[in-house]
Amino acid sequence: MRRTKTERQRMLKETIEQTPFITDEELSRKFSVSIQTIRLDRLELSIPELRQRIKSVATDQWNETVKALPLEEVIGEVIDLELDQRAISILDISSDLVFSRNKIARGHHLFAQANSLAVAVINDELALTVKTELKFIRQVKQGERVIAKATVEGKDDSGKSIVHVNSFVENELVFTGVFHMYQTSGRKGEQDDEISN
Helix, strand or coil, X not given: CXXXXXXHHHHHHHHHHHCCXXXXXXXXXXXXXXXXXXXXXXXXXXXXXXXXXXXXXXXXXXXXXCCCCCHHHCCCEEEEXXXXXXXXXEEECCHHHECCCCCEECHHHHHHHHHHHHHHHCCCCCEEEEEEEEEECCCCECCCEEEEEEEEEEECCCCCEEEEEEEEECCEEEEEEEEEEEECCCCXXXXXXXXXX
């Protein structure tokens, strides 16, 4: 069923409000119109392009509140952060992140995105990864966007913070990890040689 321009633009605005990190290409497929039509609709509705929408979410206060590492050192682009609670980052899989022969993302990039997000979410000047439990669910390919979501789940028996990170392409889970994080505000007496980053 063909929609009127007014109806399409109304639905486009609602879709972007509900999923602000959706691409023009995804919107084009969803509404069965060209990417150029989507861009024109966005211009008429004064909706910025994806990169600007992401930047508008990332505020300067994060740079003041993140203690463990600067935001520019997080692998991926942080779009949401509440210290000691949750964080979200986006990583676009470009040609330099994949194996040249099959265009599949190298696993260490997915791990680095998740691990750096787990470090960033901890409200401590020294947050280091001590132990991880990882599972790669499916291969990620060039051109896909990985959204990593970190949640602080409390502390383990030794006083280390437990951070769960789930990474998605669209709504499909592609990677999951549990990160046990050492921090200076945790229990003392940890052995230096068990700490790694």
